[in-house]
Amino acid sequence: MSAHKSARTTATKQKLFDAALKLVGERGAASVTVDEIAAEAGVAKGTIYYNFASKDALVEALLRHGVEILAGRLRSAEEAENSLEALVDEMLGFWAEYPAFGQLLVSELWRTPGQWHGTLSLLRDDIVSIVRGQMKRLSDAGRLPEGVEVGTASAALFGTLLVIALDWQVFQPERSRAQVRDSVMHLVRGLGQAR
Amino acid sequence: MSAHKSARTTATKQKLFDAALKLVGERGAASVTVDEIAAEAGVAKGTIYYNFASKDALVEALLRHGVEILAGRLRSAEEAENSLEALVDEMLGFWAEYPAFGQLLVSELWRTPGQWHGTLSLLRDDIVSIVRGQMKRLSDAGRLPEGVEVGTASAALFGTLLVIALDWQVFQPERSRAQVRDSVMHLVRGLGQAR
DNA sequence: GAATTTGTACTGACCGGTCAGTTTAAACGG
């Protein structure tokens, strides 16, 4: 893409994203210090302020970055197999790979006048609209129970997958990913073939 | 309960719970100051430290208090009508009444080594076990699809209701409570009568 | 092609404000 960025800053930003994601996901954006992020990334504090305007700006960039990855994956999953199930499977895989991002998202997404609420609303829409595309297909095929609104169902499915993944990681780590996926699939299939 | 508490302190604690719930739910435990909570409650800062050992202790008490209310409501709902649907309806009503508590819970519940993780695990179990009771009834009656584990399903249902309620409050406030409840019921009924 | 300049990325000591928690003396109320 932008050819005017050196490989060096890109690498540094990546290190900062990794470090910030780990710490912020675990302990919350407000209680992690910039010094800690710098230490975790193996970088001086000043470097953070060279690359980002503020701590908030770093977190916001992290949010965008993560959603970008998720959206990209969902789109390629759709390309490979155009089904709701493929989407669900991919999303579950993403949360399994980046649990800290799930923790960050879940703790900020519904904070009413939060500092990232505007950004997060937009990002949420990115993902939900992808889910909605698949839901719409089911609906058009008459495979959705009447009374279920596509928009609501999409938002609910997204949120549900998020918490199920989180709950799995935190409270039931002994379950395999396949087990969790199958349980969710059961639910989703039930939805798809309900009368 | 404990008869050795004056009505005065009980009232003060209630004011503090209300104030703390509002602020902490909206902006997160870490970024709310004790002075703000005192101001919101219309109480001197010293009073907070007379009634609670620390800011953390106040939040923890708040967590316990909220879960106690929720559990109490769920139990009386079950007494009135012994069905999963009654439980779901009551839970949705609770989240509608205390949205800030939902925000607080969702942002702390899956924080892996968080300061309240231990307490929260126990509190989560309180609620989930109530849900599990109803799930078990369905399961014994053979009204649950095979392959769905009761424990997992209960945890998932609890989490799902929480995020659906939150998403409703934040992103779709125009929907009526009845609408949301009906959508969820659709899902739950679908689960109950799946083959 | 050595010497010098320029631009970019990074460093870490430092500063000023913020905030949890303390202290105290006095008032309140049941």
Added chain:
DNA sequence: CCGTTTAAACTGACCGGTCAGTACAAATTC
């Protein structure tokens, strides 16, 4: 009276943000 609350000043650790300076490679100059 005694348990509770108030008001206000104070402490000190902590933390976001700053800034003068370093490193170094790629131009630029002579």
